[in-house]
Amino acid sequence: MNPKNVGVIKDADGVGEVGNIACGDVMWLYIKIGENEKGEKVIKDIKFKTFGCVAAIATSSKITELAKGKTIEEALKITKDEVAKSLGGLPPVKMHCSLLATDALKEAIYDYLTKNNLPVPEELKKEHERIKKEKKFVEERFKDFVEEQREMTRAEEREKES
Numbered sequence: 001m002n003p004k005n006v007g008v009i010k011d012a013d014g015v016g017e018v019g020n021i022a023c024g025d026v027m028w029l030y031i032k033i034g035e036n037e038k039g040e041k042v043i044k045d046i047k048f049k050t051f052g053c054v055a056a057i058a059t060s061s062k063i064t065e066l067a068k069g070k071t072i073e074e075a076l077k078i079t080k081d082e083v084a085k086s087l088g089g090l091p092p093v094k095m096h097c098s099l100l101a102t103d104a105l106k107e108a109i110y111d112y113l114t115k116n117n118l119p120v121p122e123e124l125k126k127e128h129e130r131i132k133k134e135k136k137f138v139e140e141r142f143k144d145f146v147e148e149q150r151e152m153t154r155a156e157e158r159e160k161e162s
């Protein structure tokens, strides 16, 4: 009912854009990276835009709360089961929705690491390849919907910049 951290981040350090092959819902997740007192890279700020069902919005909101303040390594360990559990559980038929949130976070981290020429863990590279394939499938199958949502998100990004 009250999603947290909704919106876009101007000058985000990493952006994850994902689509759900089961239903065609799409999500954007933005991260801003900072450092903690130990000098480790941490997720300083995080926001999302989800065009999907209530479970997708709830899991998106929850992952932003779970990931905020975590190091990159810790954030990559957040699982869809952990997200669902933090929400008090999800109906089995809605579990696929929680994948959108964890995938978007992985993609935003992948985007940040590659943009900054930082080493990408092997597991994350594999996940990126899977997510990329699924996104292509969603874009082809739900082309008009994805384009419409993408244009709305870009418009909001432009508005933030002005």
Ligand code: FES
Pocket: 020, 023, 024, 025, 052, 053, 054, 055, 056, 094, 096, 097, 100
């Ligand atoms: S039905 Fe599409 S993400 Fe939930």
